[in-house]
Amino acid sequence: MDFSFSEEERIFQENLREFLSKELRPMMRRIDSEGIPHEFVKKAASLGIWAMPVSQDVGGQRASFVLSSIAAEEIARADFSMATAVLFLLESGWGYVLDKYGSKELREEVLPRVTSGDWFLGIASTEPTGGSDVSSIKTGAVKRGKEYVMNGQKIYISGVLEAKEWGGGHLTLAKTKQEVGHKGITMFYVPISMEGVEVTKIENMGRSGISSGIIRYNDARVPERYVVGEENRGFYYAMDGFNHARVLVAAACVGAAEAILDIGLEYIKSREVFSKKLKDFQSIAFEAAELRTKLEMARLLTYKAAWMMDTNPGSEEAPMFAAMSKLVAPQTAFEVVKAVMMWMGAYGYTRDALIEMGFRGVVSYLVGAEGAMNVMRLIISKRLLE
Ligand SMILES: Cc1cc2nc3c(=O)[nH]c(=O)nc-3n(C[C@H](O)[C@H](O)[C@H](O)COP(=O)(O)OP(=O)(O)OC[C@H]3O[C@@H](n4cnc5c(N)ncnc54)[C@H](O)[C@@H]3O)c2cc1C
Known part of the structure; x- marks a missing residue:
């Protein structure tokens, strides 16, 4: 068993993180108020990070879902309002479906324009x-x-x-x-x-x-x-798309939560209350430890689900693991963002702190985007009890 990314995946992650920290992170507030600039999408596409699982003959990379999950995680780490990650995973998940099931004529009409970032x-x-x-x-x-x-x-x-x-x-x-x-x-x-x-x-x-x-x-x-x-046959194609998109949602929630937790950790290391740093109160330090552990659990489950999508997507277990990752990662991200907001006190509730954008973004995945929480429980319990 090997829990590390391959050399190719690691280099991809490093380069992407560097690109996004310069090109996406500084735009997060602007994206939240004005939308995602189309130029950014086209630039990301020109670097091969758009609709990545789509086949090469229509402009994609035929990238694995592990690699696509790395990209979803990094995009949400840079823009934890979730907007860019949502756009990324829609293009990846539904591009994958059109590529897999669409006719040659339809694929050739639509997908080159999606992989180039021109079309939605x-x-x-x-x-x-x-x-x-x-x-x-x-x-x-x-x-x-x-x-x-x-x-x-x-x-x-x-x-x-x-x-x-x-x-x-x-x-x-x-x-x-x-x-x-x-x-x-x-x-x-x-x-x-x-x-x-x-x-x-x-x-x-x-x-x-x-x-x-x-x-x-x-x-x-x-x-x-x-x-x-x-x-x-549309229902079956849609379920295939949802299974794949759910893993990317989970990866995005992990990335957003990690970025927010990092901000929170920096804050508790410097903020003083009652003549001590916040981090020196065990109630806060233990909470940080719990959150970091839960985040790692969510990450492991997410990448296991992505790996299953790559190795055996038709198996009966794969949709259950996709549902498990979508059940756990948004809830963990919500716990993280809520705790960090509490650590920051009133500052966390202001727009200056940025955290409120993550709060609003993560909630979209709790209420329903790519499937409601009870639907994930339904999928898992059906598989368990059949
Ligand atoms: C930000 C956002 C973006 C979205 N984008 C899209 C999109 O691009 N395309 C698209 O098609 N849809 C989109 N959706 C819709 C999303 O797919 C739905 O919200 C989701 O499928 C749930 O449907 P619903 O909101 O109608 O809730 P309902 O289906 O009415 O469910 C209401 C509640 O009942 C619970 N529930 C449902 N069934 C059961 C059950 N059997 N047992 C127990 N509880 C149950 C659910 O968990 C939920 O809490 C988006 C939603 C959001 C919030």
Whole structure:
């Protein structure tokens, strides 16, 4: 057994950390208020760190999920508001799905523009009637000749404005067969600029550097060539995408939590109360020890899940490990950010301290992005008890 990264992975991590500390960290506050600059995305893409798992023939690196997790961790360490990490993992996770299941024609139309950082690619699954039970979606697509007429609504969808501004769209789940639950769902690539597709922005409490919104389909005519893979197999493709994206979420939470813990440790080493440094109070020092330990547990689980995605993604264990990593890492990150905020007292609650951005970002992964916590428990318990 070997717990260390390979030489290639270690060098990649070191170089990426250096690049991001110069190019991304100083922009974190600006990203939180104004959004992610498209130039940054294109620069990252030119260095080969965008939609990394996608195949080389359409501009990707065919990188392993371990390497992609290293990138997600480093990006969130540099921008712990989580916005850039979210964008990174959407492109990686859903780029992977389009690459794996899409036709040659569709891959060649969309993926070179995603891997170059020009276009946005996201996932549109959640609807106003609920996100956890994907099989009960109401959006429908009826085949008419060489196109599908799509009607319905998606909500809380990440990247709606980025897709409008930069180009691109979402892998969209719609029912093509009623009354057969998840077996009647097809995945389509739907460009946001398509006629009959309308977007409204939603204001979130955090992760503000990337937009969220509602997408309405009013008789949108989606060409047949935008069907991803086979008709009525969309649910399975989406679950494959969620399993991979969840590991990247976990890696991002680990990176953000570590950056925040580092800030907290520096603070308790210098702040004096009752004539002693905060670190010299055992209640604080022990809490730091607990958090560091829990963070290491989350990291080990995350990289084990990433390794499983690389070595045996079709195994029955792999989705369970992805769910475990997504269950543990956001909760650990939340514990870290909450504790650091307490260590900092009133300062931690101010915008100067930056911590509040991490707090708002991490919560997005507790409430639901890439699957709610109880859905992770559901996946794990089903596997345990079957
Ligand atoms: C910041 C953010 C970004 C997002 N981006 C996207 C996106 O890009 N694309 C997209 O499609 N969706 C996106 N979502 C939506 C996300 O996928 C959903 O929030 C998630 O799937 C949960 O769905 P819901 O919010 O409708 O909650 P519901 O499904 O209504 O669930 C509500 C609560 O019930 C719990 N619950 C559900 N089922 C069970 C059960 N069987 N047993 C016990 N408890 C249960 C859940 O844990 C949750 O706490 C995003 C969400 C957020 C917060």
